[in-house]
Amino acid sequence: MSDPPExxxxxxxxxxxxxxxxxxxxxxxxxxxxxxxxxxxxxDGPLRDALSAGQAVVSARAAADEFAFDQARxxxxxxxxxxWGGRALGLHSAVVRG
Numbered sequence: 001m002s003d004p005p006e007x008x009x010x011x012x013x014x015x016x017x018x019x020x021x022x023x024x025x026x027x028x029x030x031x032x033x034x035x036x037x038x039x040x041x042x043x044d045g046p047l048r049d050a051l052s053a054g055q056a057v058v059s060a061r062a063a064a065d066e067f068a069f070d071q072a073r074x075x076x077x078x079x080x081x082x083x084w085g086g087r088a089l090g091l092h093s094a095v096v097r098g
Contacts (some may be wrong), residue, residue, distance in 0.1 A: 003021075004042075006041060006042070007047060008039055009036075009037035009041075010038055010047065010050075011039040011083075012033075013034040013036075013037045014034055014037075014054055014076055014080055017034055017057065017073065018032070018073065018076050023066055023070075024060070024061050024066055025071070031058060031061045033047050034054050034057060034058060038051060038054055038055065038058070045078075046083055050076060050080055053072055053073075053075035053079050054068075054072075054076055054091060056072035056075065056076075057069060057072040057073055057076055058089035060072050
């Protein structure tokens with residue numbers, strides 16, 4: 001299973017942001033990349049929760065709300081962990097079935 005090309009920019013930007021440590025200033029370029037990628041990604045499917053969290057990240061940055069940013073980035077990390085966990089299980093199953 002591979003992701004449609006329009007989802008790849010969002011997946012990359014969201015994963016990079018969730019792995020990046022630091023506050024809104026340090027993560028500014030990652031937040032911008034996320035904001036640019038979100039309109040390209042379908043709003044349904046396996047990334048629905050990550051998209052919602054991503055929107056909360058961008059909104060928190062626009063409001064200069066560091067607490068909301070931290071909360072939203074945590075939600076984004078949790079949603080991405082579920083997404084990547086599902087991908088890993090799917091890949092594992094495909095390898096085992098060979």
